[in-house]
Amino acid sequence: MKKVKLLYRLLVFINIMTTILIGVQIVFLVIPDLYHSKIYDENVLGSFNNLILTALLVLIVIGSFKIQQGIKYIIKDGFFNHKSEVKFKLAGKIFIGFAICRIVYIIIVMSDFKLNELINNLILAFIVILVGIGLLVFADFIKNGGVLKEENDLTI
């Protein structure tokens, strides 16, 4: 359980830092872009580029927050509990959703990227899909483990 607690604290730190960074991004990039209607000739999405990137970031932070909640319930109620299962399943879906949105974004702004950046971004997006599927599998493990635990507890 020590490692789980360490992971929880690390996630809390990462989530807080990312939330602060999102706030900074909104204040210094998104709002000025939209308010002043800045023109970016080099970007396909123009002044909406930062807004879309921030929205994607918000999506992954929500997913990360769900993982944090799932781990919190593991610490509180033990490994096999229904609440953790629900949170991890939701986090997995959010991660997959983020990755799909990211791939769509990459395809739309393909011309903005150099070839190596394009490949790197696509690989990262696919890895996030794998992480999302991994979370769904983990949620299934928790579910099956919960059934086994219940049967074990009710064996007299």
Add this chain to the structure above:
Amino acid sequence: MSIIVNLDVMLAKRKMKSKDLAEIVGITTANLSILKSGKAKAVRFSTLEAICKALDCQPSDILEYVED
């Protein structure tokens, strides 16, 4: 569930309290209560053996199959 646990009947026949049976068998009263209420998912052979020994009866006296 189609398996009925008639432990209450046997306890009444032997005029034994649940608490005493739990003590003899070596299980908690909470677990014995789960068994009596039919909420148990499984019964170990060792537990069944201990119950039968304590109540001087057969497994069929405790467990009964009833079609749903």
